[in-house]
Amino acid sequence: MDTIVITTTDLRKVYRSRGREVSALDGVDLTVREGEVLGVVGRSGAGKSTLIRCVNLLERPTSGTVEVAGRDLTALAGRTDRAPAALRAARAGIGMVFQHFNLLSTRTAQENVELPLEILGRAGRRDRARRARELLDLVGLSDEQARAYPAQLSGGQKQRVGIARALAGDPKVLLSDEATSALDPETTRAVLGLLRDLNRQLGLTVLLITHEMDVVKAVCDSAALMKGGRIVESGTVAELLATPGSELAGELFPVGGVPSGPDRTVVDLTFHGDSASRPVISQLARTYNVDVSILGAAMETVDGRQVGRMRIELPGRFEDNVVQIGYLRELGLQVDIADVTGEADVTGSAAPRAPGAAAAPGLPGLAAAEAAK
Amino acid sequence: MTWSEMEPLLSQALGETLRMVAWSTVIAVAAGLPVGVLLVLTDRGGLLRNLPVNRALGVVVNVGRSLPFVILMIALLSFTRGIVGTTIGWQAAVVPLSVGAVPFFARLVETAVREVDDGLVEAVRAMGGSTWTVVRKVLLPESLASLLAGATTTVIALIGYSAMAGVVGGGGLGDLALRYGYQRFETGFMWVIVALLVVLVTLVQLAGDLAARSADRRRRGPAPRLRLLRPRTP
């Protein structure tokens, strides 16, 4: 189960243009396990596209190695810019999906899906057509849509064609660079759902690039954060949540909120693992007869479990709450004392917050605790 | 001059013009297409990046484009004799016409091919396609509409040049117009010839536009039909 499908080792890429040097990748070590969906996130210019294009050697790394399915692609690349047959064969086994779909405008949807089959040298027009139909059916497109030209399809439909085309070579690995960034939220959800289904049905390993945390939450098993050409954090969503001070966990599950007055204790709770399914807030409130206020929460249900973070407020100072905090820790929660004071946070709360953050400042007591579930 | 006097002269000259233009178009396309594609592939960021080759090709093409056709024709006289064996007649005119049209068409090909979205090239490379596959399955089909428009422009330019070629003994409509209109003051006959050239150019443009439009699938809606040939159903 834990076979590694993609490995990059000390991957570096330096772009030289007009005497200027840009280090787009600065020593990236990345592993993607078989059947995993790994999301790489990061700011614009962090090197995400460069990384994914290095994985199938569309971009030649300056140094370092890339292994896909046990094969060292960097060794196959040869010295010239032209891709030798061995590298081209390896690429054919790696599907790629693009932000702007990149479909040929002069071919129908079906003919677009046939293209990789032609390149692979699959004999027989009929066979290619049949296979293309099957793939289009798999991604949810009708026969009529199969006969349409890209200009006649919506963005979501075009991306489905793009995905069908990427699957034509029966790849074990799918690379996706911002595949949903050009789509509206609803279409994004549908396309991500499709990717998730394909990942489960076909055991496909997916490396996807995105700048939206919602994409990571929707489909990814693990995530990696890129900054300045390096991966600064990575792990499964649960691992990231369990890492104190994880920036990714913070962005995936942003909580905000400031104490409602002096003499309050603000506590950040991180739910991961088994603790997540218990109604901890109401247990706490009942056991110690305290009023618990939820200042903010970002929770998701992942594989039937609730994971995420919540910021709560307890009356009294820290010294008054030692027992309660100990109780929460006993329940298996990760408990961090939030470093916010009423005054300091007036400015601090303007910190960037990912869209869709389910912050619910100031909701009092148990009702909110139930609502957050 | 009466029509019965004009008719045989016209049909012979028209035949010569058509043959000159047809052959030089074939050669211009056959040679200009690879040169134009190479100009893109060997350039910075191209799949066969090779700047020395690119610059050399560019210089040759620019020289060919900037030489006035008349000078090209005279400069090529001995070359033409070497190939065709004579410097007179439509066959001889094909040589300078082609030499002039190849760089002309090559530049149009270059422009058309450059317009193809890089993303498509990237997609085919990611599928494991070779450079040749990229050319055959992406660059040429995706730029077909512009290539056809470029070919149309080239044919029309060649019709113009072929009239000039007539001056140096190439024959064809231009030669006829010059001999009768200018030297024998048969102004009426000259206007008939001019009208014929206008009709010829218009027909070529029309056919070229139709072909280019039916090759273009970038717009929404079904592929356009050839309305001239097929009556619109109400």
Ligand SMILES: Nc1ncnc2c1ncn2[C@@H]1O[C@H](COP(=O)(O)OP(=O)(O)OP(=O)(O)O)[C@@H](O)[C@H]1O
């Ligand atoms: N072909 C190139 N030539 C020169 N510099 C480049 C080239 N491609 C990328 N870069 C530089 O490398 C860095 C990383 O670019 P990259 O496209 O990988 O970023 P990204 O994380 O994908 O950003 P975005 O989210 O905007 O797509 C940037 O500073 C960019 O300017």
Ligand SMILES: [Mg+2]
């Ligand atoms: Mg990018």
